[in-house]
Amino acid sequence: MTLYGMLFHIISAVIIAATAVAITRKNLVHAVVYLIVSFFGTAMLFYLFGAPLLAALEVIIYAGAIMVLFLFVVMMIRAESAEKKVFVPIQWIPAAIFCLIYVLVAAAMAVGTPGMNAPLKMLSASPAQFAIYVFKYQWFSIEVVSMLLLLAVIGALNLGAGRRAGRVDEERRIEDDSALQ
Amino acid sequence: MIAPFSEVLVVAGILFALGAFCAVVRRNLIMIVLGIEIMLNAASIVFVGASLHLSNLDGQSFVLFILAVAATEVSVGLAIIVYAFRRTGSFDPGNFNLLG
Structure with a gap:
């Protein structure tokens, strides 16, 4: 496994773990802060995939603007007492089963499709190239x-x-x- | 050499499923909007990965538009949530049962 492959696996593990922690928090401020961690990881993933401008925009807009908007609303309105129990079993067990089936089927499909298993090459679109492409086409x-x-x-x-x-x-x-x- | 595209798809699929789970299960309007954000984020990971896989910049420009749509959706959605909270005093979507 190359260095970049290892980086990809570490970053994706951090993203998935941070998101999984975020969606199970009862305190909304904690959930938003964990999601900021997840979005920073996504920005690093974008940089790894050769999109430095999108990585910067992800940090500025997603982790910066959108999540701060969420924090403002959570702090403006006292939102802690909204839920008595975070997970009601009769609701989350069917949802978890369906999500798991989808993930398994999609993973089998993605791995089984020919041409998907060649490792991605390192390429990078500089912000200037990307901007010219966007405003041209x-x-x-x-x-x-x-x-x-x-x-x-x-x-x-x-x-x-x-x-x-x-x-x-x-x-x-x-x-x-x-x-x- | 990064990982194969199928692994990118699997990671994004797991993230999308987590977001859908959050949007379906949580009974709090803010967490539902957060779940939608997670799903949009997973979609943009697939777009950027596919852009590298196909050596085509269209995927990256789509992510630009996803960012704009996410910002729009969050600003209007949070305004609606604050408005609904002012009217009913609750974040539980089950309490919004009055028309008008």
Whole structure:
């Protein structure tokens, strides 16, 4: 086994272990912090697979922005008392059986398919190459994604502040009405 | 020489199954959204691995779009969760049983 193969196995073991610990935590802050560990491992995996820009974006966006957003929400609202029991057996046993069957079948399929067992070569796409490729061939998808992000900002603002703004408007309307009378 | 692509698929499959398990079993809205995040992450690992396997940059650009969609989904999803918590005072999806 080469050095890179060994690195791949170590990183994947850490990712799977951190994710498995994260989804079984009762305390939401612990779960989010374990997931940050898992996403750092994913970033290292991306770097190993020759995507340094995506590795940086994974750390900045996933481990940085998204998980901090989760932490903000968990800390803003007292969320500890949400669940009395984390795992109810009648719910988790069927789910675990189905997930296990899927993983086993998918693993058998992946290993059995010809052409899958050749080791991957080390290749790397520099950020400049990747950016040129994206803006040359995928520029329309970039525009669609930018529209999606704009809509997300509008939607989140509307959900977060919409009711309060509406109430203020209503109060002002009532004041206006009384002033008119 | 890294590991074969089949092993990448197996690792991503295990991660995806963990995320699906989390989204199905946990009775807490924040953990459900976290499970969806884990599933998206597993999908991006497969995309980057396939991009290396096929020597094609399309896989990597897909991961860029997955990142944008994940950010969108989390911001709107968490806003909905906070809104629902303000209305019902609970994170349990079983308590959201009122229309309107």
